[in-house]
Amino acid sequence: MEKVKPPPSPPDRTPDTASLLERVYGAAGESAGAGDELRSRILDAACEQFATLGVRRSTIDDVARRAGVSRITVYRRFATKDDLVEQVILREFRRYFDQFRADVHPADTPGARVVAGFVGSLRAIRGNPIIGGLLSAEPDMFVGSIMGDQGRTVAVVREFTAAQLRREQRAGLIAAEVDADMVAELMVRLCASFLAIPSQIVDLDDETQLAALAERYLVPMLGPAPKKKQQKEQ
Template sequence: MRTDANDSWLDRALAQPEPEDETARRILDAALEQFTLLGLRRSSVDDVAKRAGVSRVTVYRRFRTKDKLVEDTLLRELSRFFRLLDATVAALPTMKERVVEGFVVALRHTRAHPLYGGLLRLEPEVLLPYLTVQGASSLSATVEYLAVHLGRAQQAEGRPGEDPRPLAELMVRVAVSFLLNPASCIEMEDEDQARAFARRYLAPLLDV
């Protein structure tokens, strides 16, 4: 998966969440359906082209490779997640409350998402490279996104000199660990349990 180092996933997701080209949108819709149905490994560009009602040449003209098609499909879903997260936590009065609800939303959205949740169950070894902090991954974009919000909260509280990235990465790593391996002595079966965990263990990190 190759991405311009000067153009992070977060920048791309926030700058243009949907392609302007209607055919490209139709191909991405078809890719999401295809990858959800059969996973990434067993799906081909030909499969996506047939589902979108276009030729494989049309797909390659817009996405160049299967890896690029997969990347752009995941990127669009990441963009949708950020918009959902913003809409959910924007009205909450404190950063601690936003952290708690953001954690709950992240777990619920990823587990229920037809692509992310399906791949975590069916092809975790395929999805795992996209959930690392190496390069332009969805995880590093999420860390960057959270760090921006933590930084704004720190400025509002008169602590602008602190680097929010370590705290952001710690919080995201905790969330991802529960997604990749939900078996734990910590009960996290429903939203109330996830909320209680975040309130007890994650929110206090803002005071450190």
């Protein structure tokens, strides 16, 4: 499998955001290396445990039992519960990014990719065993993680989304004048708000409605399609 490189950094990316985005890819590379199968087993067990009982009520002992190892073995790889939780979340970030790419790949225009990305993101995040579990079992913790981390969670997803938009710009499919960072910020915050605050108007289970919403309100953020340059006849 081809190793995915981190997306290019914009000039104004903050150190905190850069660190988190790089750690998302770094953690993925570490797990993909297959150098420590036991570490992956512990992360799988932690993911199942957190999804079943929630992060707050789960302990290292719970994770160790589910993984079939001793608590000392867990601590040798993850110094604290917070460290374990962070590594689980970083891995889920990477899985979400990979799923996003898979969702938008079949689309043949920037607008269609925005629609596919928006609908796919809501589906993937709500179905994620960790994030989806927090949404249903510990909604206050989910909202707190978004609102209480100085915007780092939103920032890392925005950075990933902006990188996709800049790739479209380099290909000449989105006008260079479009502010990729601001468009990504608005798209990610809209998605996060639907996840965090139940809507009485938008049914998140109705993907046809979600696609229509994205087509009407998100795609116009891309601006008019750049005019194709006419090639001179040789």
